[in-house]
Amino acid sequence: MNLWERMTGSDLNREWKAFEARAQALPADHRAAWGQITVHLFPYGDFTGRNLMPILDSALGLLEETAADGASVHDVLGEDIAGFCAALAGGKGARTYRDRWREQLNRNVARKLGRLGG
Template structure:
């Protein structure tokens, strides 16, 4: 990937189109699970979402393998897709973008207050 692709996000567009094409080949219940996986993983992404691409690729590969083997989504992911996604992202303590932004804001406010206090 060159600088221009990274700066414009065209590499991400290409990746998402490839994911979409792969997901459209899945059975309906697997496609629905894919949509839920995306929704549950997005809070763990960085500003661009590049850090999620390997995780999403692996999750989609798992759904593809399950569909090829004739397994249902329930057999593969269980009852709790949100919990599955949390485990993929690094566990219950994994930081979301909200956590990172909150820490950044708190740090900025603390620096401003320390300047005002003397």
């Protein structure tokens, strides 16, 4: 991957299209689970979402293997897909980009108020 692809995100678009093509080959219940997984994993992503690509690839691979074995989605992922995604992304209570941005904003505001007040 070259610098231009990284800057424009075209590598991510290409990878995402490949994920979607793979997901279209899945049975309907597995495609629905893929949709839920993507929705529940996105909050754990960084600004670009690059950190999620290996996780999404692994999750899609798991769905593909599950479909090939004939197992149901619920047998593998359980009933709590949001919990599965939280565990996959780093466990419950894992810091998301929102948490990091909130902490940074609080530090910046505290620093500015300290300068104005002192």
